Amino acid sequence: MLKVENLTKMFGGLAAVHDVSVEFEARGINAIIGPNGAGKSTFFNLISGVHKPTSGRILIDGQDVSRMRCDQVARLGVGRTFQTTHLFEQATVLDNLIVGHRLRTRSGLWDVLVNSRRLQREERECRDKARAALDFVGLAHLENRVVLDISQEERKRVAFALALATEPKLVLLDEPAAGVNPEETEGLARLIRKMAEHGLTVCLIEHKMDMIMGLADKIMVLNYGEKIAEGTPAEIKADPTVIEAYLGSDHDAAA
């Protein structure tokens, strides 16, 4: 589904991602872990087209996306959330979500001028899609609430719903459980599993090890931009290089 070949990204002299090759299967949950600054977010930014790779290729279902713009990649079916959620706080939850399906619509200026049938239909579709996505993440009851008034965990779910409204086949989640309590983390883990069960390929970055270990089918470990290990949770737990990287960087992963 997602195949990365010798991917490298240099920022000036710094190799944020260095010669990473990896393959992720469809419908699986894949985790990317590593200490702070390891290049995890950069890896996501490369896949989603925010950054152009310095070298290497990214293939999604066999199609090379490494030279594509962000919005083109999104249209191909890559949805994502960011490390920090930025929703429009002064608007309602539903209003935030409606634009999520915009990429599957075609109405332009002319449709607005004459209020065309197509525009009306597409607006209905966007609204339905937004409601469906909100329902999927379990927040149907919040559709008319102002984002300012909902909790951190609810915002995370809204951000998921926004990504889902784009009808992705691959979703990239950057630290979805950061800043939420353990109980809510479990809820989010269940939601992520539900996404995979509905046929999505999930890639997530996370620091919370117990969540990852229980959730992921496959884990890739990055350190200083390089892939130092890859495998099932059990394999990763037992891998001496991983243990060393984590202990060496004084990280809480040992927990």
Place this chain on the structure above:
Amino acid sequence: MHRLASLLSGRGSRLFLLACALVFPLLAKSEYQVYVMASAFIWAIAVYGLNIITGYCGQLNLAHGGFFAIGAYALAILTADHGWNFWPAFVAAALVAAAVGALVGLVSLRLKEHFFAIFTLCVGFIIYLLIDKWEELTHGAVGIRGIAAPDGLGLVDFSQTVPFYYLALAFLVLAIWFAGRLAASLLGRTFMAIRNGDALAQSLGIDLMRNKLLAFVLSTTYAGVAGALYASMIRFVGPEEANPNHTFDMITYLLVGGFGTLFGPLAGTVGIVWITQSLQFLEDYRMIIFGPLIVVLVIFMPRGVVGTFLGWKLRKDTEAARAKGPRAGAKVAPAKEANTNA
């Protein structure tokens, strides 16, 4: 209070506003007041344009006054120097503003945030300098006289203040109508997603350049139409029309009324034009009152008069819906549009 708020943002209040505007010339104390109101309407049209690129799409365009001047000069040159009829010249003026907007947008919209603002500030100055120095085309500091008044096709004489007032009102209504339709549409939502953040918008598959360019061209077209109307009202244009100060005036109108709201441009422009008029006797000292007034407004109402009102109303609506129990939530459907569409 809440009921009053609903009344204020409903359809009825729009019709009431329109009725007020229609009878205004009959109630005005002097022709001069009608004239001031007509010019306020024209500036409001330009501010509606600024609201599209800056209010909805989030790109602070500091060349807006320049495009107003381009519209004014295009009409002036075509009617006074080339003897065009008013309406073809008027359409051409809008098209010129749109075309120059497309060119400027293609270059400037590659820049982000304050870089875009600074670049457009420079564009505004360049437009001013061109108009001031390019004497063969613009007659430089002398300006252009003999601009055609709007052609009433033998039915009305738009060189008279009151008929012109109604013409300006008609264009204003058209401008608001389109802005309202835009803001409520998927296209408006696309612009607002960009305002909310380039990165997130792009991750939703929104082509930034294409949408920003469209918003920019729409805004310069509004400015061009307003400028052409202005030239045909004053019947004279000079380089002063392109003074970058006009841009800052318009930003102030929008700031006070409320960025990204449908009635903010109108409230801000008409409000400030009249406050300025009533402080006229203070001459330049009026800034002593005016400056602090705006500072206070921006501190206490960062989203402008209309924006603050709508934010407050949205909160009340959702609270009311929650008080009625979860199922009633669905009934508030029209209210959620209030934030962008009232």
